[in-house]
Amino acid sequence: MSGFEIRRKDDGCVSTLYIKGFLDAHTAPQLERSLQELVNEGRFRIVVNFSELSYISSAGLGVFMGFIETVRKNQGDIKLSNMPPKIYRVFDLLGFPLIYEIYEDERQAQEKFAGSGTSSVEDGR
Amino acid sequence: MSGFEIRRKDDGCVSTLYIKGFLDAHTAPQLERSLQELVNEGRFRIVVNFSELSYISSAGLGVFMGFIETVRKNQGDIKLSNMPPKIYRVFDLLGFPLIYEIYEDERQAQEKFAGSGTSSVEDGR
Amino acid sequence: MEQENTYRLRIPSRTENLEIIREFVSKIARNAGFSEEDVGKIQLAVDEACTNVVKHAYDGDTQKPIDVAVRLDYDRLTIVVTDEGKGFDPKAVEISDIAEYLAELRVGGLGIYLIRSLMDEVEYSIQPGVRNQVRMVKYFGGSPERPPLSPRSRRAQK
Amino acid sequence: MEQENTYRLRIPSRTENLEIIREFVSKIARNAGFSEEDVGKIQLAVDEACTNVVKHAYDGDTQKPIDVAVRLDYDRLTIVVTDEGKGFDPKAVEISDIAEYLAELRVGGLGIYLIRSLMDEVEYSIQPGVRNQVRMVKYFGGSPERPPLSPRSRRAQK
Ligand SMILES: Nc1ncnc2c1ncn2[C@@H]1O[C@H](COP(=O)(O)OP(=O)(O)O)[C@@H](O)[C@H]1O
Ligand SMILES: Nc1ncnc2c1ncn2[C@@H]1O[C@H](COP(=O)(O)OP(=O)(O)O)[C@@H](O)[C@H]1O
Numbered sequence: 001m002s003g004f005e006i007r008r009k010d011d012g013c014v015s016t017l018y019i020k021g022f023l024d025a026h027t028a029p030q031l032e033r034s035l036q037e038l039v040n041e042g043r044f045r046i047v048v049n050f051s052e053l054s055y056i057s058s059a060g061l062g063v064f065m066g067f068i069e070t071v072r073k074n075q076g077d078i079k080l081s082n083m084p085p086k087i088y089r090v091f092d093l094l095g096f097p098l099i100y101e102i103y104e105d106e107r108q109a110q111e112k113f114a115g116s117g118t119s120s121v122e123d124g125r
Numbered sequence: 126m127s128g129f130e131i132r133r134k135d136d137g138c139v140s141t142l143y144i145k146g147f148l149d150a151h152t153a154p155q156l157e158r159s160l161q162e163l164v165n166e167g168r169f170r171i172v173v174n175f176s177e178l179s180y181i182s183s184a185g186l187g188v189f190m191g192f193i194e195t196v197r198k199n200q201g202d203i204k205l206s207n208m209p210p211k212i213y214r215v216f217d218l219l220g221f222p223l224i225y226e227i228y229e230d231e232r233q234a235q236e237k238f239a240g241s242g243t244s245s246v247e248d249g250r
Numbered sequence: 251m252e253q254e255n256t257y258r259l260r261i262p263s264r265t266e267n268l269e270i271i272r273e274f275v276s277k278i279a280r281n282a283g284f285s286e287e288d289v290g291k292i293q294l295a296v297d298e299a300c301t302n303v304v305k306h307a308y309d310g311d312t313q314k315p316i317d318v319a320v321r322l323d324y325d326r327l328t329i330v331v332t333d334e335g336k337g338f339d340p341k342a343v344e345i346s347d348i349a350e351y352l353a354e355l356r357v358g359g360l361g362i363y364l365i366r367s368l369m370d371e372v373e374y375s376i377q378p379g380v381r382n383q384v385r386m387v388k389y390f391g392g393s394p395e396r397p398p399l400s401p402r403s404r405r406a407q408k
Numbered sequence: 409m410e411q412e413n414t415y416r417l418r419i420p421s422r423t424e425n426l427e428i429i430r431e432f433v434s435k436i437a438r439n440a441g442f443s444e445e446d447v448g449k450i451q452l453a454v455d456e457a458c459t460n461v462v463k464h465a466y467d468g469d470t471q472k473p474i475d476v477a478v479r480l481d482y483d484r485l486t487i488v489v490t491d492e493g494k495g496f497d498p499k500a501v502e503i504s505d506i507a508e509y510l511a512e513l514r515v516g517g518l519g520i521y522l523i524r525s526l527m528d529e530v531e532y533s534i535q536p537g538v539r540n541q542v543r544m545v546k547y548f549g550g551s552p553e554r555p556p557l558s559p560r561s562r563r564a565q566k
Contacts, residue, residue: 024272025301026265055272057297058360065357086290093367094360095348149430150459151423180430182455183518190515211448218525219518220506254471257428258418270415270435277428313412 003027006034014045014113016106020052023060031060035067035078044076047109051082056090064100077101079109128152131159139170139238141231145177148185156185160192160203169201172234176207181215189225202226204234257320263304263333264312271300271318278320279327283390291368292327292388298361299331299384307335307382326370326389337378415478421462421491422470429458429476436478437485441548449526450485450546456519457489457542465493465540484528484547495536 004027007018015038023031038046048064064078071078081103083091091097103109129152132143140163148156163171173189189203196203206228208216216222228234259274261267272293279289300316308314317332345351345363366372371387417432419425430451437447458474466472475490503509503521524530529545 022269024265024268024297025304026268057268057294057301058358058364059301061360062358065355069355086287089287089290090294090364094364095352098349099352099355147427149423149426149455150462151426182426182452182459183516183522184459186518187516190513194513211445214445214448215452215522219522220510223507224510224513255420256418257420257425258416259432260414260416262413262415266439267415270432273431273435274417274428277431281424 004030006030008034008038010043011110012114013043014047014110015043016047016049016110018049018052020054022055023053024055024057025059028059028063031063032066035063039067039070042074044071044074045113046071046076046078047106047113048078048080049082049106050080050084050087053084053087056087058094061091061094061096064096068099077113079103079112081106081109129155131155133159133163135168136235137239138168139172139235140168141172141174141235143174143177145179147180148178149180149182150184153184153188156188157191160188164192164195167199169196169199170238171196171201171203172231172238173203173205174207174231175205175209175212178209178212181212183219186216186219186221189221193224202238204228204237206231206234255322259318260315262312263300263308263314263316265301265304267316268297268300268304271316272297275318275320275329278322279388282322282327284327284388288388292329292386295365295368295386296329296331298365299329299386302361303331303333303335306338307333309336326387329386329388330383331386332381332383334380335378335382337376337382340374340376413480415480417476418473420470421458421466421472421474423459423462425474426455426458426462429474430455433476433478433487436480437546440480440485442485442546446546450487450544453523453526453544454487454489456523457544460519461489461491461493464496465491467494484545487544487546488541489544490539490541492538493536493540495534495540498532498534 004019004021004023006020009016009018017031017034019031021027035046038044068078079101080091082105083102088102091100091102101109101112103112129144129146129148131145134141134143142159144156146152160171163169193203204226205216207230208227213227216225216227226234226237228237257274257278259271261270275296276289276293279292280286284292296318300318303316304312314334317330319330319332321328340362343359343362345359348363351359365384365386369386370389370392371385373385375381375383375385415432415436417429419428433454434447434451437450442450454476458476461474462470472492475488477488477490479486498520501517501520503517506521509517523542523544527544528547528550529543531543533539533541533543
């Protein structure tokens with residue numbers, strides 16, 4: 001299987017998910033679990049780095065829709081970054097740029113949180 | 126398409142074919158053309174380097190069978206080298222090691238020709 | 251669809267098979283000469299249609315079939331996805347305004363909208379329990395009658 | 409073959425479609441848990457059977473179908489390749505001694521021998537013009553009754 005993988009990195013109060021491979025109805029539950037974990041731990045400042053994602057279908061897009069309300073209610077956000085053009089086109093087709101902040105680089109997304117947050121990012125990069 | 130590619134390198138009287146990708150009934154005619162060219166040019170000392178070959182079916186094996194008589198009648202040979210284990214297993218299953226000399230490295234195959242030949246290999250490596 | 255230039259796949263309705271379907275369709279579309287961008291659109295549209303079969307047609311019965319037929323004509327690629335499940339009313343699930351729809355942060359309901367956005371022609375034919383079909387067409391070189399619009403411009407047109 | 413756990417592919421008999429068939433079969437075998445080595449054997453056996461359909465069944469008519477059905481059971485994978493072409497006599501084309509055969513430097517004739525070497529069970533059923541089938545079985549974890557032999561030892565056994 002071409003498969004799907006998620007790595008997570010916590011930097012102070014910001015968590016970044018690195019998603020890789022094929023995100024479809026078969027693999028979407030993996031992303032759901034990762035986001036659920038973050039929410040359970042009270043980590044609502046989430047960046048998702050798409051640089052290694054090869055494919056996304058609406059089942060994958062739906063996962064973000066499923067968490068955005070909860071996350072925002074808790075003064076957090078899901079910010080997206082490093083989207084390959086192919087992936088961006090799908091987001092754009094559905095008007096997702098109206099709902100989600102999409103950044104070229106994960107650093108920009110992470111810094112947005114640092115700027116707006118009450119607690120500061122600990123990692124000094 | 127995953128495709129199939131052939132590169133050719135002439136070193137004195139020895140020609141080496143580098144075959145890459147998927148060699149099946151669809152792509153075998155390409156290999157046939159390359160071998161036919163060599164035969165037409167009177168170049169009968171042939172090494173085939175398999176290092177980048179991902180797949181071979183009997184249609185590919187058949188191409189070598191199709192030229193071996195002509196080539197040997199003309200004091201030449203088709204020697205094979207650098208076979209990935211997966212490819213070697215197919216050759217072995219059919220008993221091809223009884224018919225063809227198979228070398229670990231193309232240099233060994235090329236040198237065999239140099240040793241037995243009337244004209245020497247010009248490239249001084 | 252007759253046999254001529256038709257490719258058929260019939261497999262159990264499971265999400266793990268979506269990848270097989272995507273590769274099947276992509277390979278045919280690529281060999282037929284579609285650009286990588288169009289291949290991507292076609293495979294996504296077919297994935298969406300088949301995901302819907304898995305999720306909605308059979309109430310989770312993974313033994314039931316998804317049928318994918320791909321036909322190549324000189325000017326177009328036609329894909330028909332068929333299930334024998336419970337069916338639905340395509341009109342009832344249409345999204346008229348995607349921006350409004352998204353603003354409500356609703357989950358799901360995007361698949362059929364995506365299919366319509368990605369393909370040149372989309373047509374449903376529903377016979378519950380017998381044969382529910384979505385027929386999707388992609389023209390070589392794009393459809394002249396339907397230039398691509400972004401969600402924003404589509405919205406502005408109303 | 410019934411539908412349960414059965415995967416079907418029906419495509420025009422052209423060499424350019426062999427790749428689609430290989431990927432279809434490989435993916436199913438891999439998902440079912442076969443080792444990469446077994447996946448390789450299965451895809452090669454199926455390629456050989458389908459190559460024969462393209463080359464021999466229809467006298468070059470590329471509109472005619474190749475049918476590939478893959479069925480998963482708890483202990484085995486079964487693949488049936490079907491054509492509706494002219495048929496042949498499998499007994500007449502059997503190679504009894506591969507080393508002798510090769511020594512004659514004959515071209516071709518290796519496909520059916522390969523299929524038999526790669527799979528645990530192989531069975532032909534021929535009805536010319538109606539339905540010619542090769543049925544191939546691979547067991548999970550190898551077939552106990554038929555240990556693998558190299559061509560040399562197979563010869564020595566005689
Ligand atoms: N093949 C199908 N069988 C039964 N119902 C379907 C089928 N395809 C779509 N539907 C119905 O149409 C609705 C909208 O589908 P879609 O736009 O893909 O969004 P989602 O699947 O996320 O709900 C589904 O919720 C379902 O009720
Ligand atoms: N599906 C088929 N339809 C008709 N004839 C076939 C078929 N498969 C095999 N044959 C016959 O069996 C012979 C041996 O096949 P094979 O061992 O694959 O070698 P090759 O295809 O190189 O001749 C073929 O030459 C052909 O006459």
